[in-house]
Amino acid sequence: MTSSSKKKATIYDLSVLSGSSPSTVSAVLNGTWQKRRIKESTAELIRNLAETHQYTANRQARGLRSSRSGLIGLLLPIHDNRYFSSMAQTFEAHVRSKGQCPIVVSASRDPKEERKTAETLISYSIDELFICGATDPDGVHEVCEAAGLKHINIDLPGTKAPSVISDNYEGGRMLTEAIIRHFQATGPLEPHELYLFGGRNDHASRERIRGFRAVKNELLGADPDECIQPTGYAPNNARLAFEAFYEKHGKLPRGLFVNSSINFEGLLRFMAGHPHENFADLVVGCYDYDPFASFLPFPVIMIRQDVEGMITKAFDVIEEARPQPRIHLIQPELVQPRTALTGPLDALKDIE
Amino acid sequence: MTSSSKKKATIYDLSVLSGSSPSTVSAVLNGTWQKRRIKESTAELIRNLAETHQYTANRQARGLRSSRSGLIGLLLPIHDNRYFSSMAQTFEAHVRSKGQCPIVVSASRDPKEERKTAETLISYSIDELFICGATDPDGVHEVCEAAGLKHINIDLPGTKAPSVISDNYEGGRMLTEAIIRHFQATGPLEPHELYLFGGRNDHASRERIRGFRAVKNELLGADPDECIQPTGYAPNNARLAFEAFYEKHGKLPRGLFVNSSINFEGLLRFMAGHPHENFADLVVGCYDYDPFASFLPFPVIMIRQDVEGMITKAFDVIEEARPQPRIHLIQPELVQPRTALTGPLDALKDIE
């Protein structure tokens, strides 16, 4: 019934109502009115009209004219995982605090999909793009470069744009060492009793594996190749790998380095089909943190990547005038079993 | 060095190159060229030019003219939770398959933030809005209505727009009954030994509580008020409630109905500060599914809401010509302890 039942008000509507020109209205409502020497009283009038008519600028029009949209994009491999979802949560908070609009999209770890998604985002004139965990960061870089779009890699590095990533080598070392030390009470571990499952041939996995092997050599004196099982990230592939091992040896290795919480889900699927007791002496290290996983009935040592630190650093770097394509390492954190850490959610107020 | 080093190509650039008018180029590239009786050979020429110059339409311009953007929005309370992140994952897949662009944003369960976020999305001319778990769905409705934007509620219902939600009453009943039955082997449960923690005064919590109380009455013969502890959704508030109970009674109730996985994190935080053995006879029912939680050292019975079903239904309903503001109930699923279900991730291929 009110004016709200009509279509959205534009500066032209307000121009008619206020008796001033559209450009005056525009200037008043986007804050450049002082520069244009608009009278305070005129501004006041227009501001009131805008208020009562619930004016909000059409950002497509603004973006078209100014070739900036106010959108900042985050390209994720997937949503459904605590690591990436906390990335999204943290990213949003940062973008909001800059007064811009976050837009989070996933591309399923598919290089083609990654490029296509970047293209799409670019066609909406996003202002910056954060490329997180991309399978082919340099491919996405080409697309961004061609469009003159500022961008940065997170989690997995590229060679042509700056990257902010976890120190996966150090993290891999920490985690491996923690697993080994955990057995010092019960009984020393043999080299072939500590396996790594999951991950694929990406930078993060390679670095973690490098750390894993180095520490095994240092502490256990050997590092057999067969202890490395990069099964990819799909839970079911990881499950099959565990099944195969179990089939062959009648048990799991006592020590497991699981490359991500997604792979860990593969371990759960395996376990669901086997009696509980088979895993009495199991110790798992997982390169990711999930609060529930931390409380499982066997010791689970986890790595929490410093998402807040990475996002903060990424914003710093992307703001630089001429960001160099170098890699910034962020230290991850070792989390002992049965630890419930706070996360980005704790920053939110809980109403009522 | 190539044309890619310049700015993005427009229909005007292609118009010059091809010797035809911008409108012809536009028609060819957006598929309406048959209707405009453009010669096949002309179309072919333009298509090739577009290809070699990597033309992609500026969607802000297109959106401005056609007042449609190709964007479909999902408004979430938070990202960092398996329920909502699987919602995002599923939503994305659906939107992609319709050839549109998903845009997922969270609003922190804050009614003001919800409305502001909806406003922002509207200013980008999104085509549809899925409002998931909003604290004030009717407030968001007003905003959408004023802009003539199609919208639908998910997870928490509103009174003015169609809603697709879980059957929380039935889910609450199922979960409560499963908890009680779990004690039949060990020893029957007294009414005051089964508590509900978490949630607040929202529709979902109310329905679950209603189911909880009904089943307690039916099976245990009583339903004391003090067994209902709606602590809100913040993990720390839940933790404090558990601490308080423990302080007073020296133990936790044997049976716990936890209203969401976020509240469950509060229980973990509590447990981190207390010895393992205190929870030997504990049975937890959690209204949410998380694969890791399902394998905790005490029996955890979970409810998995049918996210795929809800999203599918929501798309059906929003596509209707005149969607009615009624509520569509989707049945959730009871998940026994130590169960690793597949999720939206399993639909993705794992390259390498």
Add this chain to the structure above:
DNA sequence: AGTTCTTGCACCATCGATTGTGCAAACAAG
């Protein structure tokens, strides 16, 4: 009173695509 500033705003082109309309050239019909 005449000149020069300053104030306060209006005008208009522009961003890139869409779409209703108009109109030549080619062709067919009479």
Add this chain to the structure above:
DNA sequence: CTTGTTTGCACAATCGATGGTGCAAGAACT
């Protein structure tokens, strides 16, 4: 050869906001 018809496209307005430029009215100054 004249009068329709069809084919194939060009023209121009439009979406809503932005920002450079220009200009009248009033103030300040000589």
